[in-house]
Amino acid sequence: MATERTRVDAKKLTDFATKALQKVGVPEEDAQITADMLVATDLRGVDSHGVAHLAAFYIRWIKDGLINVKPQVKIFSQTPSTATMDGDQGLGFVIGHQAMTEAIHRAEKTGAGFIAVRNSTHFGAAAGYAMMSLEHDMIGMAMTNSVPEVVAPGSTKLAVGTNPLAVAVPAGKKPPFVLDMATSVVAAGKLEMARREGASIPEGWAIDEEGKPITDPTKEGGLLPLGGTPTLGGYKGFGLGVLVDILCGVLSGSSASILWKGTLETRDSAGNHFFGALRIDSFLPVENFKKSMDEMIEAFEALPTLLGIKKIYVAGGYEAEIETDRKANGIPLRAKVIQELQELAKELDIEYDL
Amino acid sequence: MATERTRVDAKKLTDFATKALQKVGVPEEDAQITADMLVATDLRGVDSHGVAHLAAFYIRWIKDGLINVKPQVKIFSQTPSTATMDGDQGLGFVIGHQAMTEAIHRAEKTGAGFIAVRNSTHFGAAAGYAMMSLEHDMIGMAMTNSVPEVVAPGSTKLAVGTNPLAVAVPAGKKPPFVLDMATSVVAAGKLEMARREGASIPEGWAIDEEGKPITDPTKEGGLLPLGGTPTLGGYKGFGLGVLVDILCGVLSGSSASILWKGTLETRDSAGNHFFGALRIDSFLPVENFKKSMDEMIEAFEALPTLLGIKKIYVAGGYEAEIETDRKANGIPLRAKVIQELQELAKELDIEYDL
Numbered sequence: 001m002a003t004e005r006t007r008v009d010a011k012k013l014t015d016f017a018t019k020a021l022q023k024v025g026v027p028e029e030d031a032q033i034t035a036d037m038l039v040a041t042d043l044r045g046v047d048s049h050g051v052a053h054l055a056a057f058y059i060r061w062i063k064d065g066l067i068n069v070k071p072q073v074k075i076f077s078q079t080p081s082t083a084t085m086d087g088d089q090g091l092g093f094v095i096g097h098q099a100m101t102e103a104i105h106r107a108e109k110t111g112a113g114f115i116a117v118r119n120s121t122h123f124g125a126a127a128g129y130a131m132m133s134l135e136h137d138m139i140g141m142a143m144t145n146s147v148p149e150v151v152a153p154g155s156t157k158l159a160v161g162t163n164p165l166a167v168a169v170p171a172g173k174k175p176p177f178v179l180d181m182a183t184s185v186v187a188a189g190k191l192e193m194a195r196r197e198g199a200s201i202p203e204g205w206a207i208d209e210e211g212k213p214i215t216d217p218t219k220e221g222g223l224l225p226l227g228g229t230p231t232l233g234g235y236k237g238f239g240l241g242v243l244v245d246i247l248c249g250v251l252s253g254s255s256a257s258i259l260w261k262g263t264l265e266t267r268d269s270a271g272n273h274f275f276g277a278l279r280i281d282s283f284l285p286v287e288n289f290k291k292s293m294d295e296m297i298e299a300f301e302a303l304p305t306l307l308g309i310k311k312i313y314v315a316g317g318y319e320a321e322i323e324t325d326r327k328a329n330g331i332p333l334r335a336k337v338i339q340e341l342q343e344l345a346k347e348l349d350i351e352y353d354l
Numbered sequence: 355m356a357t358e359r360t361r362v363d364a365k366k367l368t369d370f371a372t373k374a375l376q377k378v379g380v381p382e383e384d385a386q387i388t389a390d391m392l393v394a395t396d397l398r399g400v401d402s403h404g405v406a407h408l409a410a411f412y413i414r415w416i417k418d419g420l421i422n423v424k425p426q427v428k429i430f431s432q433t434p435s436t437a438t439m440d441g442d443q444g445l446g447f448v449i450g451h452q453a454m455t456e457a458i459h460r461a462e463k464t465g466a467g468f469i470a471v472r473n474s475t476h477f478g479a480a481a482g483y484a485m486m487s488l489e490h491d492m493i494g495m496a497m498t499n500s501v502p503e504v505v506a507p508g509s510t511k512l513a514v515g516t517n518p519l520a521v522a523v524p525a526g527k528k529p530p531f532v533l534d535m536a537t538s539v540v541a542a543g544k545l546e547m548a549r550r551e552g553a554s555i556p557e558g559w560a561i562d563e564e565g566k567p568i569t570d571p572t573k574e575g576g577l578l579p580l581g582g583t584p585t586l587g588g589y590k591g592f593g594l595g596v597l598v599d600i601l602c603g604v605l606s607g608s609s610a611s612i613l614w615k616g617t618l619e620t621r622d623s624a625g626n627h628f629f630g631a632l633r634i635d636s637f638l639p640v641e642n643f644k645k646s647m648d649e650m651i652e653a654f655e656a657l658p659t660l661l662g663i664k665k666i667y668v669a670g671g672y673e674a675e676i677e678t679d680r681k682a683n684g685i686p687l688r689a690k691v692i693q694e695l696q697e698l699a700k701e702l703d704i705e706y707d708l
Contacts, residue, residue: 079465111433154663
């Protein structure tokens with residue numbers, strides 16, 4: 001894709017996003033957490049979930065009163081390893097960061113920590129929360145439900161969110177294992193990108209009202225669950241999507257998104273989450289674990305490849321390479337994103353210095 | 355499929371399997387646990403993982419010394435919520451049952467319990483262990499790694515097991531949510547069944563050494579990870595398969611199956627597992643949770659269906675219908691399975707009374 005891009009320094013981008021969020025009333029520490037998460041996502045190459053959404057999603061939702069910038073978060077817990085959190089409609093990044101921190105604290109004490117969160121909002125990419133576990137030598141997981149965009153096998157009506165789940169696992173010399181996947185064939189962001197670029201989408205991503213494949217991303221339709229058709233395991237992707245709905249929506253005391261009420265906008269910005277942490281040394285000495293992770297990753301990378309394939313990647317390996325490049329050379333933002341950030345600077349009366 | 359089948363009473367089948375296992379040295383209680391698990395799998399319609407494997411897998415492996423019928427199981431734990439277990443090469447059903455029981459005990463005390471198990475053997479279907487949580491009003495999960503049969507995206511060499519994962523969640527009036535899925539497009543058992551019936555397999559299940567689709571199940575090849583091609587999310591299925599390898603193999607102190615040593619037979623019968631339990635009332639009153647599960651399942655079932663589709667099923671719903679029929683009318687065994695059980699009876703000198 002020959003889209004024009006401009007490299008922007010990560011630190012400057014973080015400062016800019018922090019200032020913008022503060023301007024719409026987000027307290028400094030919360031603005032910092034949010035900006036860090038957004039830019040960390042861009043650094044890892046996940047352009048669909050980073051600062052491209054700052055103006056169009058989060059700042060707009062805050063201005064529209066859909067996000068509470070001063071939430072009164074409540075934690076309900078009767079057990080040392082688990083808790084439920086009410087996010088009071090706070091910014092998903094802030095609520096998510098707090099909940100994952102809670103999960104890690106619990107895992108420190110008991111070996112395992114799990115937090116179900118209701119009444120939160122869109123939290124960006126799930127990987128960032130799961131990866132908070134890495135410096136604590138824990139396995140982290142994070143997931144969220146979201147407004148229905150995926151069909152159930154046998155139907156064409158939107159029934160589940162793209163309901164992503166992420167798991168992060170530390171390795172030794174190798175980059176950590178980081179799996180972050182929508183439970184649909186693709187995330188909605190991939191259609192958004194195809195629309196923006198006037199590109200078509202491959203058969204197998206989405207279907208129309210009659211169940212026929214869509215290749216024009218501007219057409220109305222529903223995403224297929226991971227696996228695609230029932231013959232190729234679409235019921236597995238659907239099952240995983242429903243599982244995310246259960247852990248995030250039902251277990252937290254909210255509900256599966258198929259039952260969400262409200263306007264399209266309140267539903268678009270909504271999200272319930274589920275976070276988990278497992279302390280590795282409560283199973284195995286951390287050193288042995290990391291050595292074994294490295295050996296496994298090296299064995300996968302040593303597999304013979306098909307013609308035209310340079311390298312076999314284990315989840316997170318490709319993103320780690322992008323991160324190294326972007327940390328050194330800046331984040332390549334598309335012209336459209338640059339333009340949106342410039343307009344945002346003007347609108348909020350802050351300096352545009354990227 | 356017009357394969358001839360004979361209905362066999364579940365209780366009689368359980369007693370037969372128990373006797374057969376005792377005959378090869380399995381202690382009575384362990385034989386009972388194993389027979390219960392096998393027949394429960396047949397009752398739910400998962401014919402590929404039930405008594406069809408009794409003679410060909412478990413009895414043979416016991417006779418060949420690949421399974422230790424009197425294992426000295428060890429549990430290592432320094433935390434209230436987590437533990438590692440060494441199965442001492444015991445029968446996977448017995449080790450799995452004990453480990454899941456441990457996970458449930460821990461969840462009773464702390465809200466969450468997780469057990470990683472090394473040095474175990476093939477444990478049948480994962481669902482049975484996850485479902486042990488249901489009567490305790492817990493969410494249960496179970497997974498296992500297994501000998502490599504699935505390719506990594508970009509390669510055609512067998513790299514990961516079909517590495518199934520199962521999650522069970524209680525509902526109220528509705529049947530429980532039970533997701534039990536290989537992380538490949540299909541389980542190896544589906545190819546086994548196609549071979550037995552002389553049927554072809556759909557494109558998208560497996561590829562040959564050159565990466566071309568296989569439709570003849572007798573041809574050498576590798577299963578594709580869930581998602582299939584990279585465009586349709588095959589790296590997600592691969593990521594899930596590796597995750598199961600990490601939790602079962604690496605975290606337990608064994609290894610990912612790509613690094614397993616030994617003969618094909620020792621590798622075929624081997625397995626490391628991971629079990630988890632979450633106490634629902636440590637998040638939310640059980641009554642509210644179950645009501646919300648019912649509402650979600652009913653909303654999915656109420657979706658409009660495509661022409662020719664009778665009903666939208668949530669994971670576990672279809673199996674629950676089969677179970678009702680089979681409990682009432684017996685388990686329909688294929689002629690080949692009947693024949694194997696008759697030969698087994700003769701070989702072990704026990705009565706064949708099915």
